[in-house]
Amino acid sequence: MQLVETAAERALADEVRAFLSSESFRSADLPRALDDRMAVLRRWQAACYEAGYVGRAWPSEFGGGGRAAVEQIIVDQELAAAGAPEFVNVVGLDVLGPSLLNFGNDDQRRRYIPPILSAEEIWCQGFSEPEAGSDLASLRTRAVQDGDTYVINGQKTWVSWGQYAGWCGLLARTDDSAPRHRGISMLIVDMSSPGVEVRPMTQITGHAEFSELFLDDVVVPKENLLGALGDGWKIAMYTLGHERGTAALPRQVKLRTWLDRAVSLAAGRALDGRPVLEDPEVQTALARALIGIEVLRHHAYRTVGEFLSGGAVGPESSSVKLLSAEAEQRLTGTVLDVLGPALLDGDPEEVAENDFWYETYLYSRAASVYGGTRQIQRDIIADRILSLPKE
Amino acid sequence: MDLELSDEQVWIEESVNTLLDRQWPAAQDAWHAGEPDRAQLWEHLVDFGLLSGVGTDLGAIELCLVARAIGGHLASVPLLGSVAVRYALAPHLGELPDRFAAVLDGESRLSIALLEPGGGWSTASTRATVESKRLTGTKAAVEHAAVTDHLAVVARVDGEPGLIIVSSGSPGIEVTPQSSVDATVPLSRVTFADTGVDAVADRELSQTILDRLVTVGGLLAAAEAIGAAAAIFAQARHYASERRQFGRTIGSNQALRHLMADLHVRQASGWSTTLFAAAALDDGMPGARQSASVAKAYVSRAAREVAHGSMQVFGGIAFTEEHPAHRFLRRIIVREQQFGDAAHHERELGRSLAAGALRERVAV
Numbered sequence: 001m002q003l004v005e006t007a008a009e010r011a012l013a014d015e016v017r018a019f020l021s022s023e024s025f026r027s028a029d030l031p032r033a034l035d036d037r038m039a040v041l042r043r044w045q046a047a048c049y050e051a052g053y054v055g056r057a058w059p060s061e062f063g064g065g066g067r068a069a070v071e072q073i074i075v076d077q078e079l080a081a082a083g084a085p086e087f088v089n090v091v092g093l094d095v096l097g098p099s100l101l102n103f104g105n106d107d108q109r110r111r112y113i114p115p116i117l118s119a120e121e122i123w124c125q126g127f128s129e130p131e132a133g134s135d136l137a138s139l140r141t142r143a144v145q146d147g148d149t150y151v152i153n154g155q156k157t158w159v160s161w162g163q164y165a166g167w168c169g170l171l172a173r174t175d176d177s178a179p180r181h182r183g184i185s186m187l188i189v190d191m192s193s194p195g196v197e198v199r200p201m202t203q204i205t206g207h208a209e210f211s212e213l214f215l216d217d218v219v220v221p222k223e224n225l226l227g228a229l230g231d232g233w234k235i236a237m238y239t240l241g242h243e244r245g246t247a248a249l250p251r252q253v254k255l256r257t258w259l260d261r262a263v264s265l266a267a268g269r270a271l272d273g274r275p276v277l278e279d280p281e282v283q284t285a286l287a288r289a290l291i292g293i294e295v296l297r298h299h300a301y302r303t304v305g306e307f308l309s310g311g312a313v314g315p316e317s318s319s320v321k322l323l324s325a326e327a328e329q330r331l332t333g334t335v336l337d338v339l340g341p342a343l344l345d346g347d348p349e350e351v352a353e354n355d356f357w358y359e360t361y362l363y364s365r366a367a368s369v370y371g372g373t374r375q376i377q378r379d380i381i382a383d384r385i386l387s388l389p390k391e
Numbered sequence: 392m393d394l395e396l397s398d399e400q401v402w403i404e405e406s407v408n409t410l411l412d413r414q415w416p417a418a419q420d421a422w423h424a425g426e427p428d429r430a431q432l433w434e435h436l437v438d439f440g441l442l443s444g445v446g447t448d449l450g451a452i453e454l455c456l457v458a459r460a461i462g463g464h465l466a467s468v469p470l471l472g473s474v475a476v477r478y479a480l481a482p483h484l485g486e487l488p489d490r491f492a493a494v495l496d497g498e499s500r501l502s503i504a505l506l507e508p509g510g511g512w513s514t515a516s517t518r519a520t521v522e523s524k525r526l527t528g529t530k531a532a533v534e535h536a537a538v539t540d541h542l543a544v545v546a547r548v549d550g551e552p553g554l555i556i557v558s559s560g561s562p563g564i565e566v567t568p569q570s571s572v573d574a575t576v577p578l579s580r581v582t583f584a585d586t587g588v589d590a591v592a593d594r595e596l597s598q599t600i601l602d603r604l605v606t607v608g609g610l611l612a613a614a615e616a617i618g619a620a621a622a623i624f625a626q627a628r629h630y631a632s633e634r635r636q637f638g639r640t641i642g643s644n645q646a647l648r649h650l651m652a653d654l655h656v657r658q659a660s661g662w663s664t665t666l667f668a669a670a671a672l673d674d675g676m677p678g679a680r681q682s683a684s685v686a687k688a689y690v691s692r693a694a695r696e697v698a699h700g701s702m703q704v705f706g707g708i709a710f711t712e713e714h715p716a717h718r719f720l721r722r723i724i725v726r727e728q729q730f731g732d733a734a735h736h737e738r739e740l741g742r743s744l745a746a747g748a749l750r751e752r753v754a755v
Contacts, residue, residue, distance in 0.1 A: 001400075001452060002393055003670045267748040277748055283741030287688075290740060294685045298394070298667035299660040305393030319656045378652035386628055386651055389643040 009074055016078040019051055027085040034208060038164050041088035045119035053079070054087060055117040058101065063114035069308050073249050080253035091160050092116035092123035094243045096169040099186065103227035103235050112167065112188070126156040126170035126189065126213055127236060134376050136171070137180045137233060141215065143172035143187055150174070150187060150225070152195075152218040158370075162198045162211030165191050170215075171232045184232035188224040195219075204362045244321040244371055245313030248300040251324055255293045255331055258360065262286065262335045265353065269342035282338045289334045292327035299323055315384035318377040325367035325374060332361040394666050396456075403449075404456040410435055411464040418622065419715040421465040421575060426538070433468045437498050445474050446481025451607055451669035454478060455614035459662070462618025462726070465718055467575035469535035471611050471729075472502040476543040479554070479604035483596055490590035494556055500539040503608060504530035504581055505730075512731040514601050519546035519583065521555055521591060526563075526583045532729075536566050536579040541589070545601065553597035554604065556590040557583070573721035606672055606680050609687040609730035613665045616694035616726040620701075621658050623719040627651070627701035647704060654700040661686075661693040681740065688736035691727040698723050 005013065025044060031037050048054050056072040058064025065071070087093055097116045100109055115121035132139040141154025152172055159168070168189040175183035189196070195218040200208040227235055263286055266277035276282055300323075303316045335357050336343070343354045368374040382388045396404070414435050416424055440448070441457065449457075454474050461470055477495050484492050494501075508531045510516040519528025526546055533542070542557045542564075557564070563586035571578040592600055628651060631642030641647055668682040676682075698720040702709040709716035727733070 001395060001397065001666075001670050003667070003676060004674050263744050263748045264751070267745070267752045275749065275752070277745045280738065280741070283745045284734075284737045285741075286744055287737045287739075287741035290744065291685050291689050291737070294682070295660050295664045295689050299663040301667065302394040302663045305395040308393060309395065316659070319659055322653075322656050323660055375649065378649040381652035381655055382648035386648075386655060387632070388628070388648050388651065389632060389640045391643050391645055391648070 005074075009070070012071060012074050013078050016053065016075050017082070019053070020078065020082045020084060025084055027083055030085060038088065038161075041085060042119045042122075044085060045087045045089055048079075048087070049118045054093070055097070055113075058097070058113065058117070062101070062109045063117050073246070073304070076250035077253045080250040081257060083257055086250075087119070088161070089116055089119045089122050091125050091165075091169075092121075094247060095125050095239045096123045096167075098242050099169060099226060099235050099239045102238065103186075103231065107223070108188070108226065115166075121166040122161055122164045124159045124162045124165035124168045124191070124211075124213075126159060126168045128158045129155060130157055134373050136236070137184070139171055139173060139184065141170070141172045143174050143185065143220070145174070145222075146219075148222045150220045150222065152187065152189065152215045152220060154215050156213040156215070157201075157210075159198070159211045159213045160209055162191075162213050163200050163208075167191060168213065169226070171236055174229055174232075178230060181233045182230050184236075185229050186226040186232040186235045187220050188226060189215075189218065189220055193218050193220070204365070205359045240371060241313050241315075241317050245303060245307055245317035248296060248317075248320045248324050249304060252293055252297045252300060252327070255296070255327055259286070259289055259293060259331055262289075262331070262339070262357075265335075265342075265357075266338060269339060271341060276338060276342060279338075285334050285338050289327075289331040292323070292330045296320070296323045296327045315380055318372075318380040318385075321371065322374060322377050328364045328367045332357075332364040336361055394663060394670065396452075400453060400456060403453050404460065406439065407436075407457050407460045408463075410439060411460055411466055415464050415466050417715075418465050418718060419713065421467065422718055424467060424575075429467045430538070432466060433500070436468060436470070441470075442473060442477065442498055445477035449474075450673040451478065451610060452666065452673055454607070455610055455665055455669045458611045458614035459618035459621075462615030462620075462722060463622040465575055465619065465622075465715075465722055467577075469500045469502060469539050471608065471615070472534060472539065472543065473500050475503060475604060475608045475611055476501045476554075478607045479600050480592075482603075483592075483600060486596060487592055488590050491556065491592070494541055494589065499541050500535070501541050501543050502533050502536050502539040503604070504533045504536075504542050504544040505605070506531045506533075508580070512605070512729075512735055514545050514552040514605065517545050517547055517552045519544065521546050521548045521553075521588060524588050524591065526555065526557060526586045526588050529580065529582045531580050532569065532578045533566075533581045534576055534578055534729075536581055537568070537577065542581065543604075544583070544588075548591055548597065549594060551594060551597055552601060553594065554592050554600050555588045557586055557588050561586050563587075571725065573718075573725045575718075576722065576725045578725075602680060603672075605730050606683045609683050609736075610665060610669050610672065612726040612729040613661070613687050613690040613694075614669075616690055616723045617658060617661045617665060619719040619722045619726075620661070620694040620697035623701045623716055624651075624654055624658055624697050626715070627654075627704040631704050641704075650700055651704065654697045657693040658697050661690045661697075664689050681743065684731075684736040684740050687731060688733045688740065691733040691736075694723045695720075695727060 052065050053075045056065035056067050057069040060066030100112055129139050143150040143152045168191055170187045170189045171184055173183050174185040195216040197214040199212045201210045202208045267275050269276050300320050303320055307313050414432050540559055544555050544557055545552055546555055563584040565582045567580045569578045569580050631647055634641045664686040668686040671679040671682045702716050708714050
């Protein structure tokens, strides 16, 4: 058991803080217009990669830092604590990069990994479909072998940053006769291929970070198959588990910065002439939000420990995912509960702060849906941890 | 930054569990174990090195592992007071009167006397008083007071709350059994009328020692509650995999599968937060007291939730006296109260969040 940072860990954290103070860049400073936002975010990830803060634990032969996994966690936590924006190539870093590293061949790794790290090439994931959300294995997009190529037809949805992506990691059915989980393969699709059409979707927050993706006779060379034919489901499950397990630590740091922001807001805004924060019920509600975030942190430490000491990210990552969604939704809901009247008041000078809290609240509704819904996580726990009989 | 147990810690946990499996009846019979059984189990635990190792081989992490095993077996022993007092005093023994070391060196069993009738778990509300080495006051819900050798009493010394040690048989002490929701955790009201005290901690150390005592006490109570919760949950899980209704195993129903998944998350994360706080306390981290409050607040709600959910899985059978479900629930409720329940710690945490922000505001 080790809680106190080692000298090397502290030195790394200090180094990142120094880098951040010279770069001084916060999510709040991002331009609103999506194209400008994207350009700034790509430059930001490139600068961080240059400094050694992206893919720090990925193999050095493919452009990574070749360092211990714990170092990336320390870097991510420092970035989150400073309010720096998340890396824009998040799908490449959290989902498809790890898939390529684990299941790709060396040609694929050499070709695709370095530009994922530098954000030169943005990746999106083509997993969900209109008729295959939680029931991912029922997907209908087809890839039919034709000589040295696959020809893909179908439709994907919830494609993050699809309109900016150069590449898509796509799940498609390659064998209709195989049992439904086995007939799925993962293909690397060039988004500039003829027949690819992207239509941005506007979310409840008003932003359009997602797209729908239409594929009409899209031709993909055979060497763009990731892993073996029929490995698609296995790869997708590995990477989703990976994402759930490692994303929680920077997430809890971000939630903590939001809690601190909410506490100072409650100290600054008044209700009936008294600071909102003086109300003991408000204090208790904020304490409950704090407890949710702290417990998430503690449980994530215990599960990440297994990963850091060489183990795989196991099904306990589903517990972390549930706690993460719960902590986020409790915090954003609490802010509405305790600051509701103050947020409605809408003093023009405070519009940006009010909008931040409404947007954060609205976005938090997705926390129990993306990456496998709350119900899917419970099913994973029931099956793989508790070994309960199947339905 | 990881919470993995060392090989030695795993060994301690396994050994204590084996000892309890052998020397203590199964949970549904633990209720009927009399004083001879309890005393014999205690001897075994002492032989294991439970008391002599506190502060050296046994830190808060190891003690929490032991407490979790005790909770899982519903064992009835004066563990909490005996080890919490030793843990609180261990770093300061060199600076304290020799009498402390003499009491703690041996196999002395200790009860903590903190709570007072009508008072809360904050040591600031203490009314018991020591004057000229004589103690006067009344304490409530003192655990195992009929069998312990010494009482560790929180009392005002020169006006400030401090920790003193009193021999159980001293003149002027009256022990009156109180009702306890868990008969395996006997509670008593103890009155002191001009009772001579054994040892008084120096005033400069009082607050440090009391803080450490209530912090480790809360963690041990949480660890026991999580142990009890995990044990009843394991039984419920087994039952759900065997019991058939409507022609199918009840654990295949999504309503129960999802309920049990949530219960798993509660007990697993409750243990993580307890372990984290224990490690923070052992490492002397600045936020250790706050982490312990987080753990105690969370576990106090989580353990009860796990017991309730498990009883729902069992259905009617868990409403019978012979079924062990209520024994675990009773232990959980007692531990939930001790050293502050969820509401107590949420108020404390909320106050400290607010104090910082409101102070900054004034400074601006």
